[in-house]
Amino acid sequence: MTFWNRRQLTMAAMALALGAYPAHAGAVLDRVTSAGTLKVATDANWAPQSFMNANNELDGFDVDVAKEIGKHLGVKVEFVTPGWDIITAGNWAGRWDMHVGSMTPTKKRAEIFNFPAVYYYTPAAVAVHKDSKAKTLADLDGKVVGATSTSTFEAYAKKELTLDAAGAPPFEYKLNPKEVHSYENSTTAFDDLRLGDGVRLDAVVSSLPSILDAVKAGYPIKQVGEPVFYEPLAIAIEHGDPELSAKIADAVKAMKADGTLSKLSEKWYGQDYSKTN
């Protein structure tokens, strides 16, 4: 009896310890340097930030930034592509070390993640079908709006957005939708919008770069109004490894100083998004 009790206790304690403290101080950095590879989680469906290129390899702004950070840490970079909700659920348990996937640092997310550095800002905008009569955002009052589920765009449409990261420009809610539809990603939202003005959606809130990309690909949509907010986007790691955090912050600072970030932004967006305008 006593034997079993003690053993069960130890096992419970071990489970607790493993569950409660996934990363000891410096543990992630130690693992990265000893393995020589930095495992980076990113989305494979979020062009031009990260996507599959013609050679069936991951490519894009986020991917290039992650590779640059790897160069600064002196390690190889390896990518994994779990779903967005899997990444934001936290508890990475060592499956990957860092997330470079244009995550907006919010207070709620900061409870789960540590944001070592903001590496660029994206203007978020509203897109409508090209037949739409809406001239300003006020014309979309009481309409149906689509956005990627659990994204800041959805939060903005639902008026639940909090941008409390350092350097986040202030914004106001200019959109009063009747209904907000959630989508797997922005492309599925654009696909519903392209069916026609008001068929399934009247408007989509998304990042300006992906709206412009869709227009370039021949989607019958257009931007309406000015960008609704500028979203700071940060690199995320789990709490509990200040050494790794400091290394990433240094790397991003160096990339900002020597113009690498601006150059990458110009390469992928045609504009420098590494500073707020």
Place this chain on the structure above:
Amino acid sequence: MLYPDTVEAEVLVHKPWFVATMFGVVLLVFMAFNLSGTGFAELMRPVIGEPSTSGLYGRFAIGFAIAVIFTLNVVLIGFAPLKLQIGIVWLELLLLFIAFFETFHLSLPFIREKLPFLISQGVVTTLYVSAISIVIASVIAVAGAVAKLSSNGFAYAIASFYTSFFRGLPLLMQVYLIYLGLPQLGFVINAVPAGILALSLCYGAYMTEIFRSGIQSIDRGQWEASRSMGFGFALTMRRIILPQALPVIIPPTGNQFISMLKDSSLVSVIGVWELMFLARTLGQKTFQHMEMLISAAMIYWVLSICLELIQSRIERHYARSKVR
């Protein structure tokens, strides 16, 4: 008729009332749609003049022409022998599908360029994830069925709890629970094993019920007779019960295999680069995802057809006793 009949009867599609009804229904259906903007209307131009201004007469003429073609087609197929009938109907349905996809204006060069990667990475991953899961699920199912039929309280309780739980939760949720939940207990498993575990447990639960019902469909007298001859449990199962139960078990099990093949796409949410994941990802940048989705759909279909063929072979093997 369920079995080849010995009573000679006239072919249904040659009976005048059937042909007339069919003609009428097709005529009405195609009159109900305005087809004046289609290529078919262009073909009818000599008869109806400018399609867009032909009005009700145009609609009638188009509907009439389609009804004639349709009815003639069905009546002619009725003359063919059975095997040829099946082949022709398959071919015609397939052509309709191709015509449907043709309207999407897909970029064939893009598909051709991406197909090798879709197969070497996507199909291979899908196949090995499903194949391993099928094997594990079958093992679980046999054990579960025996446990559910046993008079041992513990075995029954565990097995019935298991089937109830895993049949009662959406598979997608099980994938999430296993992938995100197990690390909380200290077991960090990667995406592929987590997916295989979820698929095996879920399909094991369904197949437990299939196996149990198959075994139960065998008359109780078979069991009693076997036991009275001194056969033990294992021998009775192996030589008496299972050989009779298998013909009952195989069709629904084949169903499970096919649906497992497609449900393996759910593991794409945890970042496994299988067929569905690539289908959603590859064409994204250039907004050519319809191309990839349709290619993946076709690949899934071909794989399912292979499983169907294997199933029908096995069924034929076990139907030997019914051949006259």
